[in-house]
Amino acid sequence: MKLIPLAWVRRLTPALRPLRVAVDGGWLRGSDLDACLGVVHPLLKVQRVMAQVLERRWVADDMLALTLHANGHWQGARPGQHLQLYLEVDGVRLSRSYSLTASNADGRLEIAVQRKDGGRVSALLVERLAVGDTVEIGTVAGALHWPSQAQGVLLLAAGSGITALLGVLREALAQGFSAPVTLLHYVRTPGQRAFVELLEQLQQRYTNVQVHAVFTDPACKAADGTARGRFAAAHLDQLGVTADQVLACGPAGFVERVSAWAQIAGLGEALQFEAFTPPHLPAVQDAHQAVSLRFARSHQQATGDNQRSLLEQAEAEGLRPAFGCRQGICASCTCLLLGGAVRDLRSGAVLREPGQPIRLCVSAPVGDVEIDL
Ligand code: FES
Structure with missing residues (x-):
């Protein structure tokens, strides 16, 4: 039920401050207040950032763009950053991270969701989320930023990596960036090219922008008869790309390929990248060892091992920790270490500070551990 329009919800938010103070002070429960406020409008909340779906739009065979309108708690974000979206599935709260392809000061924002085989959250968003439905928004993260002083920018996207790069590109062009920009979008088949119309419009409007699709399926011919296959330096030569700054976004394997090329090319800090699938974590070198796991808040204890992540081991014990990216980026699964030590599976660093x-x-126990879960 909606007794007031969404625009009023956004205006009313500052007036909820006394309630927030009461919740922070422990005098009132946020969930009770939210239930009462929900009678007025489902997006009216004491603290939570909620958003309503304004529009659904297919932008590729397997990608749906969602325009959302956030309530007044939304603090805004830079295009190219990614946000956590929360959904409840069969009583389990799930979250996934999505890049912002657009973000406006009036609380309107756009993300794009790629349908994935077996993807629980993407299937729900793509198939069931309707215009008018609400979702919860969590933390915003991501450090990709436009190199505004560059003499030329190369954007390398693979699959849904286009979403983050499209966000930064649109903003840079709107702000008057006029040096050459070349975007190479790697997709398996032509149907997976996303935002084709929008990219064509950008090319027509901004003569400094060149967009090329590269098909990785050997059966698909390149649209311009040039580059084909997985990313290779030869593609840049074929297209005559010159750029002093590079932004790359895609699955871990793609980003690793680009990083290897950038290292040989001596790009150093001129390369910014973001991977949206878990990187290959090096195997733990220590011999397999049984360890004791204590989950303090759940009052549970279990026998685990020093090889697997604590997230996997907690889930194996039936716990439901919040998670998002499962690759150490989004911070959704952050939890306090109360005792013992853990190894960061990415860097190998051992963390043993209580309260850290x-x-x-991306943390595996080094010995017996206690965590605040
Ligand atoms: S789930 Fe994203 S950092 Fe762990």
Whole structure:
């Protein structure tokens, strides 16, 4: 039920401050207040950032763009950053991270969701989320930024990596960036090219922008008869790309390929990248060892091992820790280490400071551990 329009919800938010103070002070429960406020409008909340779906639009065979309108708690974000979206599935709260392809000061924002085989959250968003439905928004993260002083920018996207790069590109062009920009979008088949119309409009409007699709399926011919296959330096030569700054976004394997090329090319800090699938975590070198796991808040204890992440081991014990990316980026799974030590599976660093926040998805126990879960 909606007794007031969404525009009023956004205006009313500052007036909720006394309620927030009462919730922070423990005098009132946020969930009770939210239930009462929900009678007025489902997006009216004491603290939570909620958003309503304004529009659904297919932008590729397997990608749906969602325009959302956030309530007044939304603090805004830079295009190219990614946000956590929360959904409840069969009583389990799930979250996934999506890049912002657009973000406006009036609380309107756009993300794009790629349908994935077996993807629980993407299937729900793509198939069931309707215009008018609400979702909860969590933390915003991501450090990709436009190199505004560059003499030329190369954008390398693979699959849904286009979403983050499209966000930064649109903003840069709107702000008057006029040096050459070349975008190479790697997709398996032509149907997976996303935002084709929008990219064509950008090319027509901004003569400094060149967009090329590169098909990785050997059966698909390149649209311009040039580059084909997985990313290779030869593609840049074929297209005559010159750029002093590079932004790359895609699955871990793609980003690793680009990083290897950038290292040989001596790009150093001129390369910014973001991977949206878990990187290959090096195997733990220590011999397999049984360890004791204590989950303090759940009052549970279990026998685990020093090989797997604490997120996997907690889930195996039936716990439901919050998670998002499962690759150490989004911080959704952050939890306090209360005792013992853990190894960061990405860097190998051992963390043993009691009270230290750790990311469960990339932390494995070094010995017996206690965590605040
Ligand atoms: S789930 Fe994203 S950091 Fe662990």
